[in-house]
Amino acid sequence: GENVEQHPSTLSVQEGDSAVIKCTYSDSASNYFPWYKQELGKRPQLIIDIRSNVGEKKDQRIAVTLNKTAKHFSLHITETQPEDSAVYFCAASKNAYKYIFGTGTRLKVLA
Amino acid sequence: DGGITQSPKYLFRKEGQNVTLSCEQNLNHDAMYWYRQDPGQGLRLIYYSQIVNDFQKGDIAEGYSVSREKKESFPLTVTSAQKNPTAFYLCASSNTAGNTEAFFGQGTRLTVV
Numbered sequence: 576g577e578n579v580e581q582h583p584s585t586l587s588v589q590e591g592d593s594a595v596i597k598c599t600y601s602d603s604a605s606n607y608f609p610w611y612k613q614e615l616g617k618r619p620q621l622i623i624d625i626r627s628n629v630g631e632k633k634d635q636r637i638a639v640t641l642n643k644t645a646k647h648f649s650l651h652i653t654e655t656q657p658e659d660s661a662v663y664f665c666a667a668s669k670n671a672y673k674y675i676f677g678t679g680t681r682l683k684v685l686a
Numbered sequence: 687d688g689g690i691t692q693s694p695k696y697l698f699r700k701e702g703q704n705v706t707l708s709c710e711q712n713l714n715h716d717a718m719y720w721y722r723q724d725p726g727q728g729l730r731l732i733y734y735s736q737i738v739n740d741f742q743k744g745d746i747a748e749g750y751s752v753s754r755e756k757k758e759s760f761p762l763t764v765t766s767a768q769k770n771p772t773a774f775y776l777c778a779s780s781n782t783a784g785n786t787e788a789f790f791g792q793g794t795r796l797t798v799v
Contacts, residue, residue: 607785609787618790618791619776664728664729670785671717671788672717672736672780673719674719674778676729678726679729
């Protein structure tokens with residue numbers, strides 16, 4: 576069945592440094608890849624997404640890259656801040672239906 | 687907020703009892719989903735549905751049941767057959783025609799006592 580692998584499971588960075596989270600998906604028909612941020616006890620919320628016809632997308636300090644051939648996509652956070660500390664999930668879907676999520680990355684930004 | 691509401695926020699159940707978690711959305715989304723979240727295991731798909739009166743099993747459907755009698759509602763029943771039901775349950779919805787992201791409810795934390 577469909578599967579999404581996410582690494583690392585935990586990530587600690589110094590404030591101001593960059594953080595990178597990587598995901599690999601198995602279903603080559605997947606064409607929509609959102610990233611969610613979940614703070615403790617709260618619902619996951621979308622922070623950025625990318626579609627299969629685009630290789631990279633940026634939104635201020637956050638960027639996502641997609642390599643369709645390798646079935647890899649990555650989240651890049653630059654100039655990290657303490658409020659970036661949370662759990663981040665990647666997901667893959669076909670036509671925005673049946674989202675399969677990665678296992679999550681707990682990011683800690685150390686002041 | 688977010689247009690998708692789960693209730694209750696906290697739920698306690700005795701072993702051997704069935705319990706139903708509510709999920710309602712007013713976003714006019716066609717697709718709805720139930721996920722289970724355990725520490726270190728991410729979001730695992732229980733059931734999903736794209737149209738009324740139709741739904742499919744996800745990766746961990748055993749011990750759960752759902753219904754989709756209305757577009758706005760997708761209740762999840764945790765049955766006594768579910769061996770380890772204590773978890774955080776998240777409902778989500780998406781607009782597949784608009785090709786948009788999934789929006790989540792605030793979650794229900796179920797504890798079996």
